[in-house]
Amino acid sequence: MANSFKIGDLDVLAVSDGSISVPGTVYYAGTTPEQWEPHRRWLDHQGNVEFTLGCFLVRSGDRRVLIDTGLGSAPLWTFKGGALMGELAAAGVRPEEIDTVFVTHLHVDHCGACALEGENGLQPAFPNAVYRWTSDEHAHWLSAPQPPGSSFSVSGLQQALSGRFEAADDGASLAPGVNVIGTPGHTPGHAGVILSSGGERAFVLGDAISCPVQLEETEWSGMGDMDPKLARRTQEAVAQEIESSGALLATSHFPGLAFGRVLRGEGRRYWQPL
Numbered sequence: 001m002a003n004s005f006k007i008g009d010l011d012v013l014a015v016s017d018g019s020i021s022v023p024g025t026v027y028y029a030g031t032t033p034e035q036w037e038p039h040r041r042w043l044d045h046q047g048n049v050e051f052t053l054g055c056f057l058v059r060s061g062d063r064r065v066l067i068d069t070g071l072g073s074a075p076l077w078t079f080k081g082g083a084l085m086g087e088l089a090a091a092g093v094r095p096e097e098i099d100t101v102f103v104t105h106l107h108v109d110h111c112g113a114c115a116l117e118g119e120n121g122l123q124p125a126f127p128n129a130v131y132r133w134t135s136d137e138h139a140h141w142l143s144a145p146q147p148p149g150s151s152f153s154v155s156g157l158q159q160a161l162s163g164r165f166e167a168a169d170d171g172a173s174l175a176p177g178v179n180v181i182g183t184p185g186h187t188p189g190h191a192g193v194i195l196s197s198g199g200e201r202a203f204v205l206g207d208a209i210s211c212p213v214q215l216e217e218t219e220w221s222g223m224g225d226m227d228p229k230l231a232r233r234t235q236e237a238v239a240q241e242i243e244s245s246g247a248l249l250a251t252s253h254f255p256g257l258a259f260g261r262v263l264r265g266e267g268r269r270y271w272q273p274l
């Protein structure tokens, strides 16, 4: 499954590395089935939110920027990713073509396929790429304990990519028309990407908003949010900017690998896929 979009002169290919399914009342701790009733369109028949592991390849002139890499072969509870490389190949994209990998944050479902296990340990999966994330994110995970539920070593990945890493903080340019926007809260150095070309703008946010329900229930915090208060402030600021500017929005985990608009009805924002 892959979707193509144009943002001005930028070509965007959205591909999925897999998906993760979690009961809505578990992911948003403290929420009840009654509270979910008006939001059933974001749940499957068992009451689960299905989180797509979306990755976005942006073509800007002769540059190729990949935003997030999904889970790869890393174990996370019972979930499996690993579709990214096949999806890229099916779209005619070779790993060698990618010149920049930008990771929104170092949770394993976003950086799991940055490197592959080889004969001599972890090797970069994109051999010609510079790997970029924010300096706050880098510093946090160098000294952080392992996240629960996974045996994946973030610091091991950082070591394997150390010669390829270049920090990209708020405002940094990844390629012409492709810029970083700091969106801390989900993790200390979480960041998204703004695509802009020819008067069109689109936001690609990792987990700054994990499920579209958060645009409607603005106080709900997902289980991965490390600083829920800051995450909610960041979410409000970025949602306000997207709504008022009419920009497009996609995130790593929204359904359908789609861009959409942030609209308002009955006093609440909501996300409408294109």
Ligand SMILES: [Zn+2]
Binding pocket: 107, 109, 110, 206, 207, 252, 253
């Ligand atoms: Zn995530």
